[in-house]
Amino acid sequence: MxxxxxxxxxxxxxxxxxxxxxxxxxxxxxxxxxxxxxxxxxxxxxxxxxxxxxxxxxxxxxxxxxxxxxxxxxxxxxxxDDSRWRALGAEYHSGRWSFVATDLKGAIVRSETLGVDGADPDAFLDSLVSGLRGFIAGIPEGILPAVGIGAPGLVDCDRGIIVRADDLCWKSVAVGEAVEKALGLEALLINRNRASGLAEARFGAGRGVHSLVYIGIGTGISAAFINDGVLMNGSSYSAGEIGHVVMDTSGPVCGCGKRGCLQVYSSGSAMGARAAARIDSGRVSSLAAQLSPAVGRSSSARRDSRIAGEAVCLAAAAGDELALECVAEAAHFLGLGAANIITSLNPDKVVIGGPIGLVDGPLVDLIREEAARWAMPDAFEVVTIERGQLGDYVGALGAACRVLDNKLQLALAATSGETGFATPRPGVI
Ligand SMILES: [Zn+2]
CATH class of the missing domain: 1.10.10.10 (Winged helix-like DNA-binding domain superfamily/Winged helix DNA-binding domain)
Structure with missing residues (x-):
């Protein structure tokens, strides 16, 4: 009935x-x-x-x-209708922007990447605005008047602000205001790994999964906790900030000011720094070729930044002993972190992603082995741990989902607000 x-x-x-x-x-x-x-x-x-x-x-x-x-x-x-409107999504990772335009079903119909010259908030915002302007110019269909933005760090989705991104040393970056002022589009912000988690939940490894955890590893680390397709935000949008879960109270100082946070051991930056320090101390590795000969041996801080975490993972996949060692050490803490999440939340699936997690190499297997050692057995027995399926544009696609979720209000706004509806302003997440 x-x-x-x-x-x-x-x-x-x-x-x-x-x-x-x-x-x-x-x-x-x-x-x-x-x-x-x-x-x-x-x-x-x-x-x-x-x-x-x-x-x-x-x-x-x-x-x-x-x-x-x-x-x-x-x-x-x-x-x-897959022909009239396009939803825009953007995501920043590894020093570049990814842009997508999707149809109303979330199929990517156009995509583009843009390298960012500089790692400061001004370069980040300038490249976002100019990149979006150029990207939009190439789209013949109607554009829903908003853009989902997958941003690094702790994001205030209501105010459109990056509150802090400790891996990049950024604070209070007003992304929404910059985009709205320059382009007249509503900016719908979301943490980049929460965006990627949403995309995997809807279109990738998390389809049909009741309880999903997504762990994104890049220059920082954060997660998305998703139940039946609904993202958990917490009280102030910090749910999922696992990069700042303390693993060792006497560990190295993190950008957040505390000691021994997960991301000081396991981010891509941490992997690269560890590899560079060991090459500096005389270890042999194929990664030595990544270091500029113009940089002297005394400038170890500069040398550290010259090896990307992705390069360490690729070298590990090719059998480089030092790279394997660095990846295994990162995986130890990631596996321990994943085990604690598995014990706490009892998810059906943990998806590993982000620029580092998506590299085809030993990282995911090593995380699974570590998680098996530390998780409560009853919870570990039922969980699957696997790599994300959606590739480089996953974060931009997830950000575009924020636009798709508001398509009715946005289409009404775009067609001059003639309504007949009671239409609230597009909500957040
Ligand atoms: Zn921290």
Missing amino acids: EPATRRERTTAVPDAVNTEAVLSVVGVGSARSRAAVARRLGLSRTTISTIVGKLMSLGLVAEKSARRKGRGRPGIDLDL
């Missing part, structure tokens, strides 16, 4: 709640025809037809090819 018509309205003017519900049902494909959508939501055919008409005029829903059901009239399928 279909549910009672608890949300039924007698007026012909659709409200935002019912319209979002129709858009959602059509979007996930759980009902295709107008009649099936009406049954699914417990709304009248008249109401559904009014709402679908509105969604079609907004370019959000389209009629697809007719199909024949038995001997009756052919039905007409409804689907998201």
Whole structure:
């Protein structure tokens, strides 16, 4: 039996709640025809037809090819309109921006990367604005008037600010204001690894997974905790900041001011610094070729920054002994961190990603071995640990999901706000 018509309205003017519900049902494909959508939501055919008409005029829903059901009239399928609108996503990692434009189903239709000259907030913002401007110019379709931005560090999603990114020594970077001022697009910020986790949950290794943990490893480390597709933010958006979980109270000082945080042992920067220090002390490694001969042996701090974590992982995959040692040491702490999360949250799956996690090498296997040693056995027995599936644009795609989640309000805003709906401002996450 279909549910009672608890949300039924007698007026012909659709409200935002019912319209979002129709858009959602059509979007996930759980009902295709107008009649099936009406049954699914417990709304009248008249109401559904009014709402679908509105969604079609907004370019959000389209009629697809007719199909024949038995001997009756052919039905007409409804689907998201994949031709009129594009959703923008951007993500910053490893000194470059990744940009994507997706259709309403989240399929990437255009992508681009842009190297950033400099590692300070001004270079970060200038390249974001100029890169987006150029990227948008090449998109012929309509653009939903917002951009999802996967940013490093602790992000205040309400105010559009990077509160702090300790791996980069940044504080209070007003990303939203810069983008809105320069481009007239609403900026929907999200931590870059939380964005990647969302993308894996919807389109990659986390599809159909009830309880998912995503661990992103780059110059910093952070995670996404996702239950049934819903991202856990915490009270102030810091849920998932596992890079600052303390592993050793007498360990090295972290950029956050505490000692022995996970990311001082296991980030890509930490791997590169460890490799450089050991080459400096006379160890032989293929990674020595990464160091500029112009940099003297006394400038060890400068030498450290010359080996990227990705290079260490690639060298480890090729069998370089020193690189393997550095990766194994990082994996020890990552495995310990993952074990503590597995014991605490009992997830179905842990996905390892970020620029370092995506390198095809021994890291994920080593993390799994360490986690097996330290996690509560009952929780470890049921968890799968694997590498992310979505590649370099995963963070930008996840950021674009923030736009897709607000497509109704954004399409209304883009079509000059003619409504008939009660439309709240696009929400956060
Ligand atoms: Zn820290």
